[in-house]
Amino acid sequence: xxxxxxxxxxEKEVVISGRGITVGFGERLILENLDIDVYRGEILGVVxxxxxxxxxxxxxxxxxxSKRAGSVEILGTPYDxxxxxxxxxxxxxxxxxxxxGALFSSLTVLQNVEFPMREHLRLSQRLMDELARVKxxxxxxxxxxxxxxxxxxxxxxxxxxxxxRALSMDPAIVFLDEPTSGLxxxxxxxxxxxxxxxxDTLGLTVFMVTHDLDSLHTVCDRIAVLxxxxxxxxxxxQDMLDFDDPWVxxxxxxxxxxxxxxxx
Amino acid sequence: MATATAAQxxxxxxxxxxxxxxxxxxxxxxxxxxxxxxxxxxxxxSEATVIDLSGIEHIDTAGAWLLTRLQRGLNEKQxxxxxxxxxxxxxxxxxxxxxxxxxxPAPPPQIGAAQELVEAVGRTMYLSWxxxxxxxxxxxxxxxxxxxxxxxxxxxxxxxxxxxxxxxGLRAVPIITLMSLxxxxxxxxxxxxxxRAFGAEIFSVDxxxxxxxxxxxxxxxxxxxxxxxxxxxxxxxxSMKMREEIDALxxxxxxxxxxxxxxxxxxxxxxxxxxxxxxxIAALVGAGLVSxxxxxxxxxxxxxxxxDAVALNTLxxxxxxxxxxxLIIGIIAAxxxxxxxxxxxxxxxxxxxxxxxxxxxxxxxDGLFALYFAAVNY
Numbered sequence: 134x135x136x137x138x139x140x141x142x143x144e145k146e147v148v149i150s151g152r153g154i155t156v157g158f159g160e161r162l163i164l165e166n167l168d169i170d171v172y173r174g175e176i177l178g179v180v181x182x183x184x185x186x187x188x189x190x191x192x193x194x195x196x197x198x199s200k201r202a203g204s205v206e207i208l209g210t211p212y213d214x215x216x217x218x219x220x221x222x223x224x225x226x227x228x229x230x231x232x233x234g235a236l237f238s239s240l241t242v243l244q245n246v247e248f249p250m251r252e253h254l255r256l257s258q259r260l261m262d263e264l265a266r267v268k269x270x271x272x273x274x275x276x277x278x279x280x281x282x283x284x285x286x287x288x289x290x291x292x293x294x295x296x297x298r299a300l301s302m303d304p305a306i307v308f309l310d311e312p313t314s315g316l317x318x319x320x321x322x323x324x325x326x327x328x329x330x331x332x333d334t335l336g337l338t339v340f341m342v343t344h345d346l347d348s349l350h351t352v353c354d355r356i357a358v359l360x361x362x363x364x365x366x367x368x369x370x371q372d373m374l375d376f377d378d379p380w381v382x383x384x385x386x387x388x389x390x391x392x393x394x395x396x397x
Numbered sequence: 398m399a400t401a402t403a404a405q406x407x408x409x410x411x412x413x414x415x416x417x418x419x420x421x422x423x424x425x426x427x428x429x430x431x432x433x434x435x436x437x438x439x440x441x442x443s444e445a446t447v448i449d450l451s452g453i454e455h456i457d458t459a460g461a462w463l464l465t466r467l468q469r470g471l472n473e474k475q476x477x478x479x480x481x482x483x484x485x486x487x488x489x490x491x492x493x494x495x496x497x498x499x500x501x502p503a504p505p506p507q508i509g510a511a512q513e514l515v516e517a518v519g520r521t522m523y524l525s526w527x528x529x530x531x532x533x534x535x536x537x538x539x540x541x542x543x544x545x546x547x548x549x550x551x552x553x554x555x556x557x558x559x560x561x562x563x564x565x566g567l568r569a570v571p572i573i574t575l576m577s578l579x580x581x582x583x584x585x586x587x588x589x590x591x592x593r594a595f596g597a598e599i600f601s602v603d604x605x606x607x608x609x610x611x612x613x614x615x616x617x618x619x620x621x622x623x624x625x626x627x628x629x630x631x632x633x634x635x636s637m638k639m640r641e642e643i644d645a646l647x648x649x650x651x652x653x654x655x656x657x658x659x660x661x662x663x664x665x666x667x668x669x670x671x672x673x674x675x676x677x678i679a680a681l682v683g684a685g686l687v688s689x690x691x692x693x694x695x696x697x698x699x700x701x702x703x704x705d706a707v708a709l710n711t712l713x714x715x716x717x718x719x720x721x722x723x724l725i726i727g728i729i730a731a732x733x734x735x736x737x738x739x740x741x742x743x744x745x746x747x748x749x750x751x752x753x754x755x756x757x758x759x760x761x762x763d764g765l766f767a768l769y770f771a772a773v774n775y
Contacts, residue, residue, distance in 0.1 A: 238740035256429045260463075264425070267462050267494060284739025303425045303457035334493040335458065336486065 146173040147206075148306055148338050149194060154203035156186065156193050163189050165362040167203070171306075176332055176339040178349045181359030182380060187342045188232070190359065191310055194340070195229065196220075208305060225253055228299030232310040234291040236283035242269065242294045243279040249301045268297040273327055289320045293327075300331070309341040313348055321345060325352045346385075358384075404460075406434045408442075415442045415476075417467070420452030423460025435463050439470035446471055451482030461490035528754075531732040536724075538654030539662055545655075557660035558667075565626040565661075566668030572625075573618055573672050574679045580617060581609055581680030585687040598692050602699060603706035605684040610707055614677040615715045616763055619722040622669060623755040627730040630661055631751040634734025635744045643735070654731075662727040669723035670716050677715060710775055718766050722759050729755040 149171040156164040163186040171177050181187050192198035194205050196213060205213045207223050215223065236245050246265040250256055256264070269279050272293040278286065286294060292312060299307055312328065313321035325345075329352045332339055343349065349356055350370060357367040358381055366376045373385045404421030417438060423431065448467065453460070464480075464487075471478045483491065508516070546552040588601035634657060637643050646653045681703065688694040694702070733751035737744050 239742040250425070254425065254429055257432055260428065260432050263466070264428075264459050264462055267458060271458070271493065282740060284743075300458075303459060334489050 147171070148173045148208055149340065150206045151190075151194060152204050152206075154190070154193055154205070155201045156189055156198060157201055162362055164193070164200075164359075167359075167363045169357060169364055169367075171338060171340055172355075173338050174332070174336060175354040176328065176341060176352050178353035178356045179340070179342045179359060180344065180349065180356060180384070182384075185359040186362070187359055188310055191308055191340065191342050195227070195308065225249075225302050226305045228302065228304035228307045230292070230295050230299045230307065230309045230312055232314065234283070234295040236286075236291060236295055236298065238283050241280050241282055242274070242286070242297070245283070245294065246279075246297045246301050248298065253302065265297075265301070268300050269294070271300065271331065272297045273323070288315045289317075289324070292316065292324060296327075300335070303335065304337070306338045306340065309339060309343075311342055311344060313343065313345045318347070322347065322351070328352055404431055406431065406438060408438065413444055415444050415446040416449060417442075417446060418449040418452055419464070420454075422455040423453055423463065424455050424457045425459035428459045428463050431460075431463055435467050435470075438467060439474070442471060443474055443476055445477035446479075448478065448480045449482045450480060450484070450487050453484065453487060456484075456487045456490060458490060458494065461487065461494050464491060465494045528732065531736065532728045535654060535658060535728050535731050535735075538652065539659050542652065542655040542659045552655070553663075554656070554660050557656075558664050561661050561664035562668055564629075565622065565664055566671060569622065569625060569668070569672060570675065573621060573676050576617065576621065577609075577614060577676035577679035578683040580613060581605060581683030582687045583683075584608060584613070584680075585684035586691055589688065589692050593692075599694070599702065601692070602684070602688060602694070602702040606681065606703045606707040607711055609680040609684070610677050610711045611714045612763065612767075614680055615673045615718050615722065616759070618673045618676045619669065619719070619726065619759045620756050622665070622672065622723070623726045623730075623759060624752055626665060627726045627755045628748050628752050630727065630730035631734040631737075631748045632744065634658070634731060635737035635747055638735060638737045639739060639744065658727075658731045661731070662724070665723040665727045666720045669726075670719040673716055673719040677712065714766075714770055714775060718763065721762060721766075725758045725762060726755040729758060 147170050149169070151167065151169040154164050154167040154169075155162065167190070169190070179187050179190065189198055193200050194207075194212075196205070200213075204211060208226060210219060210223060212220065212223055236242070237248065240248065243262070243265050246268050247261045250261050250264065266276065266279060269276070274290060274293050274297065278290060278294065283291060283294065292315075296307075296309075296312075309328070313324050316324060325348050328339060328341075331337055332352075341348070341353065343353075353370075355367060355369060356373055358365045358373065358376075358378075360378070360380055365378055366372065366381060368376075370385075373381060376382075404423055404427040405419075407418040407420065409416045409418070421427070448464065450456075450464070468478050468480070480491070542552070585601055585605045588604045589598045592598045592601050592604075634643070637657070643653045643657075646656060685694075685696055685699045688699050689696060730751045733747040733754070737747050
């Protein structure tokens with residue numbers, strides 16, 4: 134997997150950097166003084182028990198959740214206190230796959246994928262249609278799916294369509310919030326493979342919140358474990374297995390983990 | 398991003414071979430400007446072509462797609478195309494796009510305006526029939542629920558009925574009272590003003606009494622409740638339908654009509670007559686106040702006059718209509734709620750339809766009642 138990193142040229146360039154992130158609701162602190170780095174071209178898997186703030190971290194990095202302290206830099210530019218124009222510029226280089234897909238229910242899949250292009254760029258309708266169909270094809274959806282409404286899609290198709298929309302503007306960084314939740318194991322494996330392929334072809338950086346041990350094993354270059362309001366440990370799968378923490382041990386060496394491990 | 402040289406496609410011609418050199422940044426941000434030169438190149442070139450990609454600084458799928466379009470366009474014109482100077486990155490993107498040889502599904506065939514009109518009329522008729530059936534279905538479901546509740550009254554869900562009585566009935570009291578008071582006052586003022594020309598302003602009391610009790614009281618209250626509670630019922634049931642809560646009820650073995658719709662319908666049928674009675678009284682009070690101020694008719698005299706002008710049956714004509722109108726509002730709202738599909742737009746559409754249809758049907762039914770009462774001379 135280190136080869137994959139090298140394949141994209143440069144030595145480790147940090148594309149997302151969070152420093153001292155603190156987020157709380159009322160009295161309760163969810164994240165406290167959390168530092169995190171994501172390097173160009175890698176797939177980072179963020180795991181943690183339910184309620185440790187994985188999704189909160191993702192939303193905080195994206196500025197959807199306000200934080201009490203800390204700073205976020207994306208692509209070398211301060212993101213959290215950037216003026217709206219700079220922020221919009223960075224936003225166009227990000228793609229987000231929300232947990233439930235968040236496809237616009239009144240638009241067809243094709244229109245959903247075209248939406249960011251239509252808002253931000255001046256392209257001919259023909260070119261937008263073609264580009265959207267290329268994206269739909271890249272994520273492995275059948276061409277007929279383009280003209281369906283989101284309510285007519287299966288769970289797996291919604292994830293794919295939503296990924297196509299996230300890729301619409303050829304982003305540098307893609308955020309995935311539990312991309313394989315709700316998919317059957319075969320569908321999930323295919324989705325993992327898809328993400329790895331897209332990373333290789335498009336040179337994406339992927340920030341993935343997940344619960345899926347298979348995903349962590351097969352596609353993630355690096356894993357960050359959240360717990361006790363900060364990053365407990367980050368590193369490769371081997372680092373996880375060697376790390377001495379009851380939860381981490383249980384998670385990565387539990388029955389389900391052993392099953393996965395034996396397959397690898 | 399690095400400051401890129403302007404993206405463009407340079408053309409040169411040598412020894413019967415065309416040479417296209419792509420330079421600059423070919424990304425989703427620049428392809429809009431590149432598209433015309435691509436199409437121009439496809440239209441103009443008919444000889445063997447070399448596409449030179451060595452001048453490209455940045456490329457993404459959008460740029461790669463334009464190159465693919467160029468290559469395919471030229472291939473279709475039987476000219477020999479070769480690509481050189483592609484970076485690893487560009488080559489990888491081109492390879493990824495190349496198998497996208499899929500058929501783009503043909504757009505649905507265009508139909509003429511006349512055919513479209515006929516189709517629209519037919520569809521509307523068919524949907525109206527479906528609406529009617531759906532309404533009957535709910536009425537049947539509620540009736541069955543009521544029959545089942547006879548041996549076992551706890552199935553009536555008294556708590557739920559009381560809850561909905563509070564929401565559709567009690568909480569509507571202030572607005573209904575205020576509205577009716579004003580309407581009664583306005584009608585009294587207008588009729589007194591017009592009848593004054595004939596020196597018959599005292600008859601404005603008869604006019605208000607009969608008009609309000611027979612028609613206006615029930616009609617306006619029903620319309621207000623259709624807007625207030627009908628829309629709420631559709632939105633509630635519709636969003637439950639969207640989140641599969643209705644399906645969950647059926648799977649658990651509970652009839653959604655019995656649990657969700659019957660209590661709302663019963664509450665509506667109980668609440669509307671009470672609200673109509675309240676509206677009648679409020680309108681008469683409004684009329685009495687205006688008569689007092691405007692034509693100097695003391696409250697005692699007003700009450701005497703009303704007693705002479707309207708018999709008890711005038712009041713009943715209005716009140717009898719109320720439960721039927723409640724039934725219509727409830728059934729239309731519930732059936733629209735149940736026909737909500739997955740999208741947010743559909744929820745909005747059906748909520749609007751519920752209000753519009755129930756107000757329309759309330760007025761139609763009011764007309765039918767007027768014909769009926771005239772025929773039986775009540």
